[in-house]
Amino acid sequence: MSLRDKTMDVEERYLARAFQRFPIVAVRGKGALLWDVDGKSYVDCMGGYGVALVGHCHPDVVEAVKEQVERLISCHYSLYNDARARALETLEKIAPKGLSRVFLSNSGAESVECALKLALRYTGRKDIVAMTGSFHGKTLGALSVTYNKKYRLPFEHALYQRVKFAKYGDPEDAIKLITDETAAVIVEPIQGESGIRVPPEDFLVKLREATSKSGCLLIADEVQSGLGRTGKMWACEHWEIVPDILCVAKGMAGGIPIGATFATDEVMGSLKTGEHSSTFGGNPIACAAADATINVILKESLVERAAEMGAYFKDRLTSLHGSHRILREVRGKGLMLAAEMRVEIYEVLMELIRRGVVPLYSGKNILRLLPPLVIEKEQVDLVIESLDAALAEEELRVAEAGRGISDKVP
Numbered sequence: 001m002s003l004r005d006k007t008m009d010v011e012e013r014y015l016a017r018a019f020q021r022f023p024i025v026a027v028r029g030k031g032a033l034l035w036d037v038d039g040k041s042y043v044d045c046m047g048g049y050g051v052a053l054v055g056h057c058h059p060d061v062v063e064a065v066k067e068q069v070e071r072l073i074s075c076h077y078s079l080y081n082d083a084r085a086r087a088l089e090t091l092e093k094i095a096p097k098g099l100s101r102v103f104l105s106n107s108g109a110e111s112v113e114c115a116l117k118l119a120l121r122y123t124g125r126k127d128i129v130a131m132t133g134s135f136h137g138k139t140l141g142a143l144s145v146t147y148n149k150k151y152r153l154p155f156e157h158a159l160y161q162r163v164k165f166a167k168y169g170d171p172e173d174a175i176k177l178i179t180d181e182t183a184a185v186i187v188e189p190i191q192g193e194s195g196i197r198v199p200p201e202d203f204l205v206k207l208r209e210a211t212s213k214s215g216c217l218l219i220a221d222e223v224q225s226g227l228g229r230t231g232k233m234w235a236c237e238h239w240e241i242v243p244d245i246l247c248v249a250k251g252m253a254g255g256i257p258i259g260a261t262f263a264t265d266e267v268m269g270s271l272k273t274g275e276h277s278s279t280f281g282g283n284p285i286a287c288a289a290a291d292a293t294i295n296v297i298l299k300e301s302l303v304e305r306a307a308e309m310g311a312y313f314k315d316r317l318t319s320l321h322g323s324h325r326i327l328r329e330v331r332g333k334g335l336m337l338a339a340e341m342r343v344e345i346y347e348v349l350m351e352l353i354r355r356g357v358v359p360l361y362s363g364k365n366i367l368r369l370l371p372p373l374v375i376e377k378e379q380v381d382l383v384i385e386s387l388d389a390a391l392a393e394e395e396l397r398v399a400e401a402g403r404g405i406s407d408k409v410p
């Protein structure tokens, strides 16, 4: 049996069947490229769901992790550590104004758990307002503020009950739900999981005003949109607002697991000793990797690069409208992009893989693109050529099957 078949076979046999999977056995990565076990290369537009922000195996991150691994691997929060202090100083440089305290954890969901506990603790109130289409993770707390029925329903009986969902993009709907029992409004400045939704111009500004007025906290979940992804360090900057609590994770440590919850000194101060903790949170490896990753983002001007390369990518995607009727809409900011189709895209995804592109999707008909910010122009071109061909083939299939293309969401 080939190594490819054996690897897939073993994983299929033993791993929890909790994921939709693609038939790629990845063994190596560099920049925006991944290689499979047979040596075939792919442009990685999945980027580990946005984790490969500075590219796979960035040499500075590799170096920092190697150096740290040889000195000290674990060091609990209870002790002080030099790598952690360095990471904190670097984080301070990029943290939104006023959010000077950070709780370090290991994932996006954990960063959200901490944010929710902080808001409930600080305000002493019980209600949370979240958004339709939201995604904040799948632990019980984070799942309670996640909208998707497919994720929620099996656990509805165990979720935090005092959550109301406002229509994403409609500030008046959220304002109607805010009462003097509301602890926080939690929002993704740009929604990722539900298919890259950019809200109307006044949405976040009005949410900021309304939350300040009511004395509840505004939690921005920038686990996917943060750290330069959208062409600004924080997506909130597109609307010039600063939240009370900011959630960060995914690409923050170059691929090493990490989560961070930023808050003001006052809000973070509401958590007393022992009220929240994490054994691995703030560990030296993740901190060394985060320090290196953020320095790479700054040194290589990856925020500006995401804006420029994102504009180019979006332009080229938009140009496919002319030749493909199944393409419904292209949207997003920076390198957080989506192309929504008028048909289901399973075959399109498979064709992209055959042509050397690792795709990402949302639902059944949305191609999502979260490539590393270091992706090169030629690599974007290859993705566009592959997509152009994959869409043409899909249109042939649609025509042959006499399915027709309607504007109904598939």
Ligand SMILES: *Cc1c(COP(=O)(O)O)cnc(C)c1O
Pocket (backbone or CB within 6 Å): 107, 108, 109, 110, 112, 135, 136, 137, 138, 188, 192, 193, 221, 222, 223, 224, 225, 249, 250
């Ligand atoms: C991915 C994601 C999460 C959850 O992160 P995990 O590390 O998978 O727990 C939370 N919020 C947003 C916006 C995300 O994109």
